[in-house]
Amino acid sequence: MGAKLLRNGFLIDGTGKEPLAGVDVLIEGNKITQVGTNISVPERYRQDEIDVIDLNGKTIMPGMTEAHTHLTWQDALYIQDIDFKPIEETMLAAIRNAETLIKSGFTSAVSAAARGRVDIAIRDAINRGEFVGPRMLANGAEVSASGSFVDLHPNHVRVHGLAILADGEDAVRKTVRSLFKEGADIVKLNVSGESLTPHARNEMTLYTYKEVRAAVEEAHARGKRIYTHARSSDSVKYCVQAGVDIIGHADFINDEVFEMLVENKEKHFVVPGMNWLVSTVEEGAKYFGQEAIEATGYKEGLEIATFNMNRLYKAGVRVLPGGDYGFKWCPHGGYARDLEHFVKLVGMTPMDAIVSATKYGSQIMEMEDQIGTIEPGKLADILVVDGNPLQDITILQEHKKLEVIMKDGEYIINTLDVNKSAEIPVA
Numbered sequence: 114m115g116a117k118l119l120r121n122g123f124l125i126d127g128t129g130k131e132p133l134a135g136v137d138v139l140i141e142g143n144k145i146t147q148v149g150t151n152i153s154v155p156e157r158y159r160q161d162e163i164d165v166i167d168l169n170g171k172t173i174m175p176g177m178t179e180a181h182t183h184l185t186w187q188d189a190l191y192i193q194d195i196d197f198k199p200i201e202e203t204m205l206a207a208i209r210n211a212e213t214l215i216k217s218g219f220t221s222a223v224s225a226a227a228r229g230r231v232d233i234a235i236r237d238a239i240n241r242g243e244f245v246g247p248r249m250l251a252n253g254a255e256v257s258a259s260g261s262f263v264d265l266h267p268n269h270v271r272v273h274g275l276a277i278l279a280d281g282e283d284a285v286r287k288t289v290r291s292l293f294k295e296g297a298d299i300v301k302l303n304v305s306g307e308s309l310t311p312h313a314r315n316e317m318t319l320y321t322y323k324e325v326r327a328a329v330e331e332a333h334a335r336g337k338r339i340y341t342h343a344r345s346s347d348s349v350k351y352c353v354q355a356g357v358d359i360i361g362h363a364d365f366i367n368d369e370v371f372e373m374l375v376e377n378k379e380k381h382f383v384v385p386g387m388n389w390l391v392s393t394v395e396e397g398a399k400y401f402g403q404e405a406i407e408a409t410g411y412k413e414g415l416e417i418a419t420f421n422m423n424r425l426y427k428a429g430v431r432v433l434p435g436g437d438y439g440f441k442w443c444p445h446g447g448y449a450r451d452l453e454h455f456v457k458l459v460g461m462t463p464m465d466a467i468v469s470a471t472k473y474g475s476q477i478m479e480m481e482d483q484i485g486t487i488e489p490g491k492l493a494d495i496l497v498v499d500g501n502p503l504q505d506i507t508i509l510q511e512h513k514k515l516e517v518i519m520k521d522g523e524y525i526i527n528t529l530d531v532n533k534s535a536e537i538p539v540a
């Protein structure tokens with residue numbers, strides 16, 4: 114691989130520092146080697162080894178991380194649809210969704226559960242260069258208690274779909290161990306309910322503290338992490354007490370649990386899944402009828418989530434974008450909507466929303482020294498955006514405005530002119 118010189122960009126570097134105009138970024142191989150003004154290409158490169166791209170003041174920023182991804186959820190209306198879809202079609206959809214993710218500007222993704230070993234197989238295939246997709250942390254089936262929101266079928270019908278039902282500490286340990294053995298980077302544990310399933314609503318806590326703790330012990334013993342579904346206040350409390358690394362949702366936390374999270378903010382990431390809530394409230398009636406959506410309580414849930422994410426954000430807890438995309442009313446490709454909700458609902462500055470998607474993204478990926486910011490020495494996971502997301506965060510949702518998407522120094526997308534000489538005048 115040769116060098117790429119991106120000239121005259123408007124740099125949002127992912128650290129949260131003030132943006133800078135007129136910045137050049139030099140990429141050599143898969144790494145960013147220089148960031149500054151009037152950079153010239155080192156003489157060791159022949160002309161045909163250099164790509165020079167004039168950004169004309171367009172935004173250059175790090176690739177983003179989607180922190181609650183389900184590659185294997187596709188066009189689902191009911192959670193049961195995910196269970197019943199045959200694994201072969203599920204695999205094909207997941208391969209497409211991995212490509213959609215990166216072509217939406219998300220060069221990294223943390224899976225929050227998957228069917229079978231699909232995530233693991235796709236992660237490995239992407240890493241071998243066989244498929245286009247983001248850097249992936251793979252997950253496995255949702256580990257859940259009997260009677261949880263993913264235990265959806267009558268007791269006489271057994272379906273091995275998105276969940277593995279595990280009750281009691283020993284069963285949880287055994288399941289977590291087996292999922293890590295199969296190659297998962299992270300295991301998902303459903304600690305609270307989810308009101309789409311009437312027998313296991315949001316506010317119900319469905320695992321005991323000891324079961325949560327058992328899962329965390331097994332993960333940490335292997336240097337791995339647990340990702341929980343935790344909406345109810347008690348479920349989040351157990352997550353903090355047990356040392357769960359990534360807490361999904363956390364929307365119904367009370368003052369006590371809020372304080373606990375703030376005290377332990379270095380240990381946890383919170384991924385609320387704002388867009389799933391917003392979309393369910395705004396679009397759900399189309400699919401389920403107004404009455405049914407109101408009965409779920411998601412409208413009130415969104416208000417509480419907004420309040421709690423605002424105070425968590427202000428207290429310095431890391432709140433990340435990631436939104437359960439893969440349902441009919443919350444389809445793949447819309448991932449950057451979470452950043453819009455962070456700005457318009459949660460009250461983040463656009464810069465902080467970008468930091469949460471980039472720098473915090475690198476932390477949740479456990480790649481902080483490698484990705485997440487545009488600095489010399491980092492891997493070249495880079496976006497060029499036609500427009501300024503600090504003025505309008507929604508432009509990140511417009512895929513056509515993502516004119517360059519680069520991962521590991523390679524173009525996933527480039528719609529800009531490439532010159533083969535560093536000597537062209539900057540327009």
Ligand SMILES: [Zn+2]
Pocket residue numbers: 181183225437
């Ligand atoms: Zn999810």
